[in-house]
Amino acid sequence: MYCQFYGLKERPFNVTSDPAFFFSSKGHKEAISHLLYGVSQRKGIIVLTGEIGTGKTTICRFFLNHVDKNVKTAFILNPAFSENQLLESIIKDFGIPSRGKTKLEIVWELNNFLLQESNAGNNLVLIIDEAQNLKPNLLEQIRLLSNLETEKDKLLQVILVGQPELNKRINLYDLRQLRQRIMVRYHIGPLDEDEIRSYINHRLKVAGAKSKIEFSDEAINSISRFSGGTPRLINMICDRALLAGFVTETSHIDFNIIKRCLDELDSYSVKTG
Numbered sequence: 196m197y198c199q200f201y202g203l204k205e206r207p208f209n210v211t212s213d214p215a216f217f218f219s220s221k222g223h224k225e226a227i228s229h230l231l232y233g234v235s236q237r238k239g240i241i242v243l244t245g246e247i248g249t250g251k252t253t254i255c256r257f258f259l260n261h262v263d264k265n266v267k268t269a270f271i272l273n274p275a276f277s278e279n280q281l282l283e284s285i286i287k288d289f290g291i292p293s294r295g296k297t298k299l300e301i302v303w304e305l306n307n308f309l310l311q312e313s314n315a316g317n318n319l320v321l322i323i324d325e326a327q328n329l330k331p332n333l334l335e336q337i338r339l340l341s342n343l344e345t346e347k348d349k350l351l352q353v354i355l356v357g358q359p360e361l362n363k364r365i366n367l368y369d370l371r372q373l374r375q376r377i378m379v380r381y382h383i384g385p386l387d388e389d390e391i392r393s394y395i396n397h398r399l400k401v402a403g404a405k406s407k408i409e410f411s412d413e414a415i416n417s418i419s420r421f422s423g424g425t426p427r428l429i430n431m432i433c434d435r436a437l438l439a440g441f442v443t444e445t446s447h448i449d450f451n452i453i454k455r456c457l458d459e460l461d462s463y464s465v466k467t468g
Contacts, residue, residue, distance in 0.1 A: 197441035198402075207402030208434035210427050212252035214260050218397050218426070220390050222383050223254060229381040230258050230354060234266065234320055238378035239341050239349045242365070243356045245383030248427025251356050254383070255322055267312060268320045274329055278336050285321060285340075306343050309350035320352045327357035331369055338373040385424030391415060394426065395433060406446055408437070413450035421457055432456055 198206060207216075217223070226243060233241040245251045259268055269288035274281060282301040286293050291308045295301040312319055323329070323337070343350040355361060359382070365374050386394055392415050399408055410418070414436070422428035435456040436448045443452075 197437050200441045200444075201408055201437065201446065202403070202405035203399075204403035206434065207398040207404070208430040208437070210430050212250075212256055214253060214257040216398055216401050217253055217257040218250075218394050220386050220394065222386070223250060226254050226381050226383050227258060227261075229379050230254075231262075233354070233379035234262065234318065234352050237318065237348045237352060239352060240338075240373070240377045241352070241354045241379040242361065242377050243354060243381050243383070244359050244361055246385070246425065247358060248425045249383045249385060250426050251383060252324055253426075255324060255354070255356055259322075262320070263318075265316055266318045266320055268322060271321070271323045273325050274323055274333065276333070278333060281333055281336065289319070302340070305340070306350070309343055310345075313345060313348065313350055318352065319350065320354065322354040322356065324356045325358075326355040327359075327361040327364060329355075329364070331364070331367060334364065334370055334373055338370075338376060341376055385422075386426065386429075387424065388419050391419050391422070391424065391429060394429060398430075398433075408440075408446050409448065410436075411447065411449045414448050414453045417450055417453040417457070421453075432460070435459065 198204070230241060230243065243251060243254070255270065259270065262268065267289065269285050271281070271284055271288065274284070276284060279298055279301070282298060282305070283293070286301060286305055286308070289305075289308065291304060293301060293304050295304050309319055321340070329337070337353055337355070340351055341349065341353050364370070365377070392410065395410055395415070418429060418432055421432055432453065436452050439452045439456055440446060440448050
């Protein structure tokens with residue numbers, strides 16, 4: 196609705212995980228570095244955690260777009276599966292033609308595929324998002340998959356991505372063998388206060404902003420207090436602010452606009468609470 200008014204090619208503050216809008220904050224750069232290091236050095240199991248809305252899935256999609264050509268990946272979202280369903284999803288996403296029905300048959304097919312790809316010089320990576328939802332038996336299954344290896348290297352690198360509850364799950368006594376195999380961990384924090392303005396300007400630039408869209412210092416401070424540096428919440432309030440600016444025909448987003456948007460959000464939460 197407001198894109199034409201501001202000269203934008205798309206909405207800059209959608210809450211979808213679009214890697215084109217990846218912002219290189221200190222935390223996000225470190226997260227990518229940990230993933231690239233863990234995969235390139237074949238560390239086996241890597242754990243990436245962060246609160247809701249901190250950009251974990253965006254980091255994963257950015258990572259997928261920047262791995263070496265010899266890295267092949269499977270990306271599993273919302274893994275609310277049985278053990279067999281998880282295995283079937285993994286081989287399907289790797290593009291493995293499968294005839295196996297039992298867990299043993301599927302693992303055998305996966306192992307043969309991994310060996311073929313390893314002999315061809317390829318590195319296979321399994322990414323599981325929302326991994327805090329994995330039940331202990333599925334995490335144990337993933338540990339067993341991480342055991343597939345040659346004399347020198349792991350055949351499968353596993354990246355578990357989830358909310359902080361994932362760490363609580365991994366710390367269960369029955370999963371101590373899995374915990375011992377985690378070689379790389381990283382927790383994504385919120386944006387620093389001095390990164391929030393840069394984040395907003397970055398997303399506006401990617402969206403093709405031509406006219407001067409300016410957020411006042413007071414507006415930025417208000418956004419910072421509301422969001423706590425969480426990108427998803429920044430997107431939520433900034434999207435509303437641009438709509439409010441469009442309605443009042445201004446490119447200057449000031450404290451009053453942000454306050455009005457926050458009041459509307461509070462009113463909505465009360466009505467739907």
